Amino acid sequence: MxxxxxxxxxxxxxxxxxxxxxxxxxxxxxxxxxxxxxxxxxxxxxxxxxxxxxxxxxxxxxxxxxxxxxxxxxxxxxxxxxxxxxxxxxxxxxxxxxxxxxxxxxxxxxxxxxxxxxxxxxxxxxxxxxxxxxxxxxxxxxxxxxxxxxxxxxxxxxxxxxxxxxxxxxxxxxxxxxxxxxxxxxxxxxxxxxxxxxxxxxxxxxHSHDYTMFEEFRRYFDIGVFYGRENWIRQAFGAAGGEGLRYVKAEIAALRRAGALYRLPEVVLRSAMKLAGYRLGQVEEQLPLSIKRRVSMFSGYWR
CATH class of the missing domain: 3.90.550.10 (Spore Coat Polysaccharide Biosynthesis Protein SpsA; Chain A)
Structure with missing residues (x-):
């Protein structure tokens, strides 16, 4: 082999x-x-x-x-x-x-x-x-x-x-x-x-990343673009369901263990940014190319 x-x-x-x-x-x-x-x-x-x-x-x-x-x-x-x-x-x-x-x-x-x-x-x-x-x-x-x-x-x-x-x-x-x-x-x-x-x-x-909020938005925009274009995957396997909510709960638990609950507003805002990016990516065909280049993490894709 x-x-x-x-x-x-x-x-x-x-x-x-x-x-x-x-x-x-x-x-x-x-x-x-x-x-x-x-x-x-x-x-x-x-x-x-x-x-x-x-x-x-x-x-x-x-x-x-x-x-x-x-x-x-x-x-x-x-x-x-x-x-x-x-x-x-x-x-x-x-x-x-x-x-x-x-x-x-x-x-x-x-x-x-x-x-x-x-x-x-x-x-x-x-x-x-x-x-x-x-x-x-x-x-x-x-x-x-x-x-x-x-x-x-x-x-x-x-x-x-x-x-x-x-x-x-x-x-x-x-x-x-x-x-x-x-x-x-x-x-x-x-x-x-x-x-x-x-x-x-x-x-x-x-392997890990410490993304800023805007980087999270851009990353999830690209993910939304992918799943919007490859709709057959969601048809075959279903949607993410409650995965997002489970993730947020796990983040809050991590904040509590670290004594960092003061960062709770940040977690809520980050989650909102991810969701907004994903939803925007799913309707990317309605956006002008200049906007897609600006918000995408992989801007070179939009050549």
Whole structure:
């Protein structure tokens, strides 16, 4: 079995001091290490080539969350594809080994995604987001779980994931052109085709964000655009249901444990901003292009 590690990068220098040693310490070393770099202006390309990676450089305007990952999958010769983002730092030496083990633990699994722990310097709310979405218990999800989990059934994350290449091909590969959430797209296709999605809690990376309120708005605008355009996913799996309310309750509980209930108005306002962004994204076809470029986190998508 051949394993390829694929990382999209852009100006990743700030992360490489942690990322490169974490990759070098892995007990499972990839047979191929491919980086697709969007014309970084720092030393990203030089350092990654020195670390043994094959680096393909593209223009930033060529990058697409789905299309670039699709192209990268065609550049390697491997049975298993590990995708990692530049700011997802393997937390243990067995991170790669564990996700590959989980991916192949059952015949029907098509994709596995790992557990994301907050970065050591993560803020309270950024850390809580990781704890809520990435619990300590592994789980295999299939279509039978949709009545319970709704749209969370196809939740996956290419910040750290591993795919069986044959399963990826069987469902048509990554979409050529999406604003984001290509991981949910492929997971949904796999589930509808009879594959399972594996959450591998023992495969850990450090990955978190401390978004501002406006960044939350922009992020959820993009998510709304995705699900508005890919309405088949909601039709197949249902809506998020009470997930948003459960998330807010978990945030409030985290504030209480930290003695920070004074931040409750912030949590309420952030939740409102997320909802507003998501709803606006779902009606993006009614917005002028200039507005979409301004409010989207992936402004380059609206070229």
């Amino acid at each position: 051949r394993v390829a590690l694929i990382i999209p990068t852009r100006n990743a220098g700030a992360h490489l001091d942690r990322l490169l040693p974490a990759i070098a310490m892995q007990t499972l070393q990839p047979d191929e290490f491919l980086v697709v770099d969007s014309a970084s202006r720092d030393d990203t390309v030089v350092r990654l080539r020195a670390a043994g990676a094959r680096v393909e450089v593209i223009e930033p305007t060529q990058f697409n969350h789905g299309g670039t990952r699709r192209w990268a999958s065609e550049l390697v010769d491997a049975d298993t594809l590990i995708y990692l983002t530049q700011d997802a730092i393997p937390a243990r030496a067995d991170t790669f080994a564990n996700i590959v083990t989980d991916l192949h633990a059952e015949v029907g699994i098509g994709v596995a995604y790992g557990r994301q722990l907050p970065h050591p310097d993560a803020g309270l709310l950024g850390a809580q987001s990781r704890h809520f979405n990435y619990p300590a218990q592994s789980r295999t999800k299939c279509m039978n779980d949709a009545p319970e989990l709704g749209i969370k059934t196809c939740f996956s994350s290419d910040s750290f994931s591993a795919y069986k290449y044959e399963a990826l091909l069987a469902v048509g590969g990554f979409p050529d052109d999406v604003i984001g959430s290509e991981d949910a797209y492929v997971a949904a296709r796999m589930l509808l085709s009879g594959y399972a999605v594996r959450y591998a809690a023992d495969a850990m990376v450090h």
